[in-house]
Amino acid sequence: MAGFKIKAKLKNGVVSVKAMAKHAMTTYDIAEKQTGDRENANFIFHITATVNGETVWEASTSQFLSKNPIFKYKFQGIGAKGDKVIMTATDRKGKTLKGKGKIK
Amino acid sequence: MERRKFLSMTFGALALATVPASVRAEDWRKAKPTVWTAKTVDDAIKAMYGDVKLIEEGIKIKTPDVAASGGAVPVNVKSSLKAKTVALFQDANPESAVIVFDINKYSVIDYDMKMKLKSVGKPITITVVVEGQDGKHYVGKRTLDVALGGCEG
Numbered sequence: 001m002a003g004f005k006i007k008a009k010l011k012n013g014v015v016s017v018k019a020m021a022k023h024a025m026t027t028y029d030i031a032e033k034q035t036g037d038r039e040n041a042n043f044i045f046h047i048t049a050t051v052n053g054e055t056v057w058e059a060s061t062s063q064f065l066s067k068n069p070i071f072k073y074k075f076q077g078i079g080a081k082g083d084k085v086i087m088t089a090t091d092r093k094g095k096t097l098k099g100k101g102k103i104k
Numbered sequence: 105m106e107r108r109k110f111l112s113m114t115f116g117a118l119a120l121a122t123v124p125a126s127v128r129a130e131d132w133r134k135a136k137p138t139v140w141t142a143k144t145v146d147d148a149i150k151a152m153y154g155d156v157k158l159i160e161e162g163i164k165i166k167t168p169d170v171a172a173s174g175g176a177v178p179v180n181v182k183s184s185l186k187a188k189t190v191a192l193f194q195d196a197n198p199e200s201a202v203i204v205f206d207i208n209k210y211s212v213i214d215y216d217m218k219m220k221l222k223s224v225g226k227p228i229t230i231t232v233v234v235e236g237q238d239g240k241h242y243v244g245k246r247t248l249d250v251a252l253g254g255c256e257g
Contacts, residue, residue, distance in 0.1 A: 062201050064219050
């Protein structure tokens with residue numbers, strides 16, 4: 001099942017995260033070109049990242065992110081070394097992607 | 105019937121308004137579907153925020169001057185504004201909304217992503233709108249060229 005690879009680093013009180021999702025991210029145009037059916041489009045709709053149960057990053061997304069999209073984001077005020085950043089995403093077909101990474 | 109419906113709508117709106125920012129999680133695809141089908145940047149901004157005045161300050165957008173491939177254009181958005189949401193639009197693809205971030209007390213707005221930008225034979229403008237906690241809306245823009253490719257994969 002597709003998921004997230006997450007790298008998180010705590011420095012000077014700010015956690016920097018680099019996350020890569022494995023997802024084809026096909027747009028409507030690409031689906032039409034490759035399969036003749038726009039309904040085969042499938043891309044991520046919504047992503048959240050949480051630490052200790054609190055949301056630290058949240059995005060609602062369109063068909064225009066790249067294939068196997070890479071995100072970088074930062075947060076502060078929560079999360080110590082050893083805590084886990086947990087990411088969840090849902091795509092257009094309703095499938096869930098998950099991943100977690102330890103803050104180093 | 106009408107009055108009851110109106111009252112229940114008001115309570116609903118009140119309930120949303122009183123939820124603290126760190127708890128409110130918003131899936132903008134569900135909450136505002138017309139944002140994602142709007143073709144122009146102006147229409148998408150209107151669908152997301154209404155007819156608001158945009159103050160041009162407080163937002164930095166970084167991209168290469170020329171993106172070699174439209175399939176994965178790196179974009180960075182930075183802002184130290186106290187925000188509720190950050191929305192990114194562009195004027196090259198079939199629809200203009202790309203991503204909407206929900207901001208809370210933990211957020212540090214220094215976000216990177218890779219996006220598809222359709223090569224349309226002329227410079228492309230990325231527009232970022234920040235909905236401020238002060239009720240105002242801020243905007244930043246960045247223009248770049250895309251060499252080839254984009255949404256067609």
